[in-house]
Amino acid sequence: MLEIFFLIGFVVMLMVTGISLLGIFAALLVAAAFMLLGGLFAVVIKLLPWLILAVVGVWIYRSMQKPQARRY
Template identity: 65%
Template structure:
């Protein structure tokens, strides 16, 4: 999938700039940027279930765990 994005970006950039050394270099940069963004998007979609699971686990732990009550007896050391 990502290789296809790279080839499409490279081809489109070559069609826009024409075939020259500067055009090929520009096409490489644009195709690499397109592949980078596509890869980040694919990685985000691939990791989305795990991120949702982590959010659900934290939510459940915070809902079940009682809030911490401060211990005020530390100030009453000398009371008998």
């Protein structure tokens, strides 16, 4: 919801300052790309403890297992 308010305010400010319609579309594209990358980065940071916990869990599970004899 906050992103929508940002985009609306961004477009209004660009129109008030006299930027052309093509410039507004280009600026919206760049702003959307930055928000997408920022959102993905935030999700990675938010999920990082769970990813580390999963890696530690698999590491502990594998260390508890005895080696399997390979049959070819």
